[in-house]
Amino acid sequence: MDSALSWLGTAEMAGEAWLRHTTPDKYTRQTLEHSNEALRPIAHDLLEAPPRGIDTALLAVVLAQSQKHIARMARLVRERNAPALSSQLDSLRADQKVVKQLADDIKPKQ
Amino acid sequence: MKKILQISLGIVTSVGGFLEIGSVMTAAQAGAAFGYQLLWAILLGTLCLIFLVEMSGRLAAVSKHTIVEAMRERFGFPFFFIVLIGMVLVAFMVLVAELGGIGLSFQILTGIGFPWWAAPVSLLVWLLMWKGTFGLIENGASLLGLVTICFIVAAIKLRPDWSSAASGLVPTMPHMDKAHYGFIAVSILGASISPYLMYFYSSGAIEDKWDESYIPINRLIAGLGMTFGGVLSMAVLVTAALALRPRGIQVDAFDQAALLTTTALPKWGFYLFAMSMLFACFGAALEISLAIAYFFAQGFGWNWSEDLEPSKDARFSLVYTIIILLAAIPLVAGIDPVKVTMVSMALTAATLPLAIVPFLFLMNDPIYMGKHRNGWLSNSVVAIVILISFVLAVISIPLQIIGG
Numbered sequence: 001m002d003s004a005l006s007w008l009g010t011a012e013m014a015g016e017a018w019l020r021h022t023t024p025d026k027y028t029r030q031t032l033e034h035s036n037e038a039l040r041p042i043a044h045d046l047l048e049a050p051p052r053g054i055d056t057a058l059l060a061v062v063l064a065q066s067q068k069h070i071a072r073m074a075r076l077v078r079e080r081n082a083p084a085l086s087s088q089l090d091s092l093r094a095d096q097k098v099v100k101q102l103a104d105d106i107k108p109k110q
Numbered sequence: 111m112k113k114i115l116q117i118s119l120g121i122v123t124s125v126g127g128f129l130e131i132g133s134v135m136t137a138a139q140a141g142a143a144f145g146y147q148l149l150w151a152i153l154l155g156t157l158c159l160i161f162l163v164e165m166s167g168r169l170a171a172v173s174k175h176t177i178v179e180a181m182r183e184r185f186g187f188p189f190f191f192i193v194l195i196g197m198v199l200v201a202f203m204v205l206v207a208e209l210g211g212i213g214l215s216f217q218i219l220t221g222i223g224f225p226w227w228a229a230p231v232s233l234l235v236w237l238l239m240w241k242g243t244f245g246l247i248e249n250g251a252s253l254l255g256l257v258t259i260c261f262i263v264a265a266i267k268l269r270p271d272w273s274s275a276a277s278g279l280v281p282t283m284p285h286m287d288k289a290h291y292g293f294i295a296v297s298i299l300g301a302s303i304s305p306y307l308m309y310f311y312s313s314g315a316i317e318d319k320w321d322e323s324y325i326p327i328n329r330l331i332a333g334l335g336m337t338f339g340g341v342l343s344m345a346v347l348v349t350a351a352l353a354l355r356p357r358g359i360q361v362d363a364f365d366q367a368a369l370l371t372t373t374a375l376p377k378w379g380f381y382l383f384a385m386s387m388l389f390a391c392f393g394a395a396l397e398i399s400l401a402i403a404y405f406f407a408q409g410f411g412w413n414w415s416e417d418l419e420p421s422k423d424a425r426f427s428l429v430y431t432i433i434i435l436l437a438a439i440p441l442v443a444g445i446d447p448v449k450v451t452m453v454s455m456a457l458t459a460a461t462l463p464l465a466i467v468p469f470l471f472l473m474n475d476p477i478y479m480g481k482h483r484n485g486w487l488s489n490s491v492v493a494i495v496i497l498i499s500f501v502l503a504v505i506s507i508p509l510q511i512i513g514g
Contacts, residue, residue, distance in 0.1 A: 002360065009357035010366050017372045023380045026221025031365040038363075100358070 001051065001103040003042045004063065008096045011035040011070045015089045018077060025077055032074035036067055043067070051106050059102055066095040117327055121335045128339025129258045129346070130394035131211030132204065132301035132455045134387065135448060137343045138361040138370060140294050141350025143287070146270075146278030149344055151295040153279050155302025156340030158495035160332050161488045162466070165473050166308040167328035170315035173478040177312045178408035180472050189468070190409055196464045198402055201306045203454035205398045205437045209235065210447020211391030214364040219384050228441035235395050236434045240427065244317045244416040247400065251393030258342055258390055260382040264374035265345040268352040275348060289509035292502055293456060299499040300458035302343070305465035306401040313404040317415060325482065349374065364448055403430040460503035466496045 011032055018028040043063040050056045069092040076085040140148035170176060175183070182190040212231045213224030238247065284291050320328070350361065353373040361367050371379030400416060406429045407414035413423035420427035441447065470492060473484040 002358065003362075005358040006360040006362070006366075009354075009359040010369070013354075013357055013359065013369050013372070014365075017369065017380070020372075020376055022372050022376050023368075024219070024221070027218045027365070027368065027380070030217075030221060031368075034363065034365055 001046070001099070001106070004039060004046065005096070005099060005103060007035045007038045007042065008066055008092065008099060011066075011073065012089065012092055012096060015073050015085060015092070019082055019086060019089070025080070029074050029077045032070050032077065036070045036074070039063070039067055039070070053106050054102055058098065062095045062098045062102075066092060066099070069095065117330050121331055121338070128336070129255065129261075129342050129386070129390045130301075131207050131214075131387065131391050131447065131451050132297070132304075132458075133343045134346055134390070135361065135364075135367060135451050136294060136297040136301045136455055137346035138350040138354070138367045139452075140298060141347035141352075142354040142359055142361045143294065144284060144291060145351045145355055146275045146348065147282060147284060148291070148295055148298060149275065149278035149347060150281045151298040152302065152340055152343045152347065154495055154498070155299045156336055156343070158299075158303050158492055159307070159340075160336045161492050162303065162308050162469075163311055163336055164329055164332035165469070165484065165488065165492075166312040167315050167320065167332060168325055168482055169473060169478065170312040171320040171322055171324045171328060172480060172482045174316070174321075175478065176316050176404065176408050177309055177469055177472070178405050180478055181468050182409050184472055184475065184478070185468055193464055193468065194405060194409055196461050197305055197309075198405060200454060200457050200461050201398055201402050201405075202433065202437065203450055203457065204304070204306065205395060205402070205433065206440055206445075207447050207451040207454055208391045208395040208398060209434075209437055210441050210445075210450060211364075211387055212395065213441060214447055215384050215388040215391065218365060218368050219381075219388075223444075224447065225442050225444045228438045232434050232438035232441075235392070235399060236431060238396060239399055239416070239430050239434075240420055242416070244314065247396045247416060248314060251389065251396055254389040255386075255393050257382060258386040260371060260375065260379075260386060261342055261345040261349060264371045264379065265348040265352075267374040268349060270348050270352060292505060292509065293507065296459045296499060296502045296507070297452055297455040298343075299495070299502070300455035300460075300462075302340070303462060303466075303495070303499065304458060305462070306398050308465075308469070309404055310397045310401040313401070313408070313414075317417065322482070346370070362448070399430045399434055402433050403427075456503060456507050459499040460507065462496050462499050466492060 014023065014028050014031040014035070017023040046063070047056065047060055050059065069088050073085055073088045073092070076088065137152065140151070166177060169180065173180060181193065209228065209231055210224060213227035216222065216227045217224045315324070349370050353370060354361065359366055359369070368380060368383055371383045375382060403426050404414060407423065407426040412425045414426040415423060470484070470489060472478055474489065476483060
């Protein structure tokens with residue numbers, strides 16, 4: 001769960017930095033693509049062997065959604081579409097919050 | 111006046127040359143994963159390095175021997191050969207990591223993958239070694255490395271809670287992830303106490319023709335330069351603790367580390383990070399290539415000096431040519447420099463006794479050191495830190511491997 005949250009946080013921070021015009025397009029796009037690539041096996045492993053007590057169905061949905069948001073963000077950086085990226089970023093933040101909540105819920109049981 | 115200038119330049123170059131990919135990545139990982147809790151590891155590593163660097167310069171100034179020459183003379187060729195294999199293997203991995211760090215810096219700036227940079231970067235490092243002088247390598251690269259001071263600015267701008275930070279200077283165990291904590295602590299110690307730095311420093315003292323009158327200067331350079339360098343590493347850790355940890359970002363990749371300064375320095379932070387890593391890794395790659403060549407040449411009794419024409423010390427020049435060429439191969443093949451960095455830093459810590467124990471014997475030998483032998487303080491500090499590093503490495507490396 002920590003690894004998933006780490007890459008979701010990376011994608012969020014890279015998106016925010018790009019919106020502030022503080023990072024170059026290519027770096028931002030590559031970091032978003034890298035985050036998505038890194039998330040894929042993490043999500044696969046989490047769903048194959050989910051942590052005890054976690055809502056697997058919700059986790060599956062939210063991780064799949066997050067990956068879609070990040071992929072769209074990478075495309076929007078290429079198109080230099082800041083308003084659309086900003087709204088994708090909001091959706092990603094909402095998913096991130098759910099993953100964080102799921103992680104917090106299982107922590108006392110671990 | 112000349113000596114004051116040398117002191118200033120020595121301190122400035124120590125500061126500029128302190129950070130490299132190992133110290134930045136380990137400090138960033140520590141801050142992102144454990145907040146301020148691992149500041150003690152940097153403090154301990156820096157303290158040990160101050161003593162070791164001072165000893166390296168003192169040995170050269172008093173005995174007119176580099177560490178390698180004295181080691182071979184005192185312990186004989188078979189023992190020297192064992193140390194050579196261990197040190198060169200680890201230094202080679204660190205060189206791969208540094209060349210990779212330059213490539214990764216170019217990658218985040220241009221978008222062109224690091225494997226494409228491996229060949230041109232290695233060629234540039236080799237060209238500077240071939241054409242440059244010791245002064246150019248020692249001072250030029252380190253002066254450019256002063257851009258790493260941006261980490262201190264970033265840490266201060268993020269307004270850390272200084273009392274919490276100070277509590278990190280005392281070792282404590284975390285509630286979870288103990289193996290990971292131990293592995294990062296070992297990696298920090300390995301990144302701080304780099305034996306190649308001692309070989310480079312003692313060879314440099316011989317290149318600069320130090321004598322006993324340089325002992326106070328040496329003490330000042332080692333003390334102040336390494337202290338400022340340690341502060342830089344701590345600043346990286348503090349910045350990661352404040353900028354990355356609240357977002358749950360662990361630093362597993364270079365592009366994650368590149369976000370380190372974007373919060374504190376929104377306008378230039380990203381570019382300052384990239385330039386810091388570029389210059390720091392470039393300086394380190396030059397120093398390691400030279401240190402490996404010094405090791406071979408001094409151990410086998412060949413001609414050696416970075417200030418000589420390559421034709422006058424052909425075997426010395428051949429060694430760094432081959433080493434740089436070999437180091438480029440794994441990078442061209444796409445091996446992740448960050449993974450190489452973490453493994454090489456932990457291995458450095460594990461092999462420290464091999465490098466440091468014979469050095470301590472030399473520093474206590476009246477034949478080499480006369481009245482300038484080590485006191486109990488320097489012997490104790492270095493022996494304790496090396497023991498801690500070794501024990502931590504032996505425990506945490508297998509745990510980290512088993513735990514993935």
